Amino acid sequence: MQYFRLHAPHGGIRRGILKTPHGNIHTPFFMPIATRGAVRNISPDELRNLGAEIILSNTYHLIQRPGLAVLEKHGGLHRFMRWDGPLLTDSGGYQVFSLAKRRKITPDGVTFQSEIDGSSIKLTPESVIDAQLTIGSDIIMVLDECPPHPCSYEYAEQSLATTLRWAERSKKHFEKRMKQKRVSPTRRPLLFGIVQGGVYKKLRDQSVRALTALDFDGYAIGGLAVGEPRSIRNKVVSWNTALLPSDKPRYLMGVGKPEDIVDAVQRGVDMFDCVIPTREARHGRTYVWTKRKITSGNSWYSIVNVRNEKYKFDTKPLDAKCPCFTCKSYSKSYLRHLFSVQEVLGLRLTSDHNLAFYLTMMRELQRKKTPRSTEAP
């Protein structure tokens, strides 16, 4: 079964279709984040209207609440949250990095102390595969360790060794489960490996080679967007995409700002997720087009902070040309008011707009010629 069909790419952009049990997705694409089974402030209906083709959720969070038993009772997260499109779940590997204060990494897996009730939770490569199968994920991520930046060569090397052992166990366990459950090719979720190796070319290359030997359905580029400079990130992405098989999707985890995504798309990345559009929306920061087309760097858009006093009497929408619900109906003055009185409608309206911006950007990238990058590959 071929899951990914790559059209003739033009420029550096890989236009293609990724097939999943819950539908097809056009690349390059962006996944709104629904960590705990909901995109914050946005309903699945609204997501569909915005044109989102896939969303991302998180195994680590779902295991704790509502718990796998509840999800099993509902027949999976799709039916629980009423989203019937493709769904990718992160394994919890990133929480090893982001919640580093309360974790313990052993060769077998990772033990966390729950921030909810203090109980300890153990994740192993096998357990997170099983959890994601219970969740009903369309794209399953392996457990990985995401080292911080900066990190020494020695640490990155050791961390990578752990991640690669886990990847092998993940693949083996996944195949075993598919065989046991006799999953048909059209119902079979995709399994993605995650490239690590810090900012060291030797380790990154080694990581790609080891993962491709295991033959995953797609490959994520992990360990980036953790505070490294943009130039280093672009360099690492280029190393990885140069070596990854072209007939499999590539996913740059956690990236990023609009210009970061453009940079990565030009370097042959197909998939993205990031908290920026929804998180910043909750703090009043909205993204608006200033040019008709995507050009270099960040010169083609600007950020409008609706909390700013200068919008107090501004009766115009965020972006008169934006097709989103918010821009069709509401002024910046009203949005500012909603934020100043802390009405939750404000969070919803700016989240809706920012997702519209990101999804429009991806559609532009899908059909436009390669925008000029500000930086050489």
Added chain:
RNA sequence: GUGAGCGUAGUGUAAUGGUUUAGCACGAGAGUUUGUGGAACUCUUAGAGCGGGUUCAAUCCCCGUCGCUCACC
């Protein structure tokens, strides 16, 4: 009307006859946010009701005035 008390940033408060640049909290204004952070943090802003007196020196002590609160009538 009589008596008592109180007047310090937008709001609520603290200390003090002089090394105190009148402190704190909230608010307001601006910023940071990359496999979630409705959070957190950084920076900025803004104050002695008014008039007079005592004193080397008054936000502080005294008098008047204005305003507010409470009690009594």
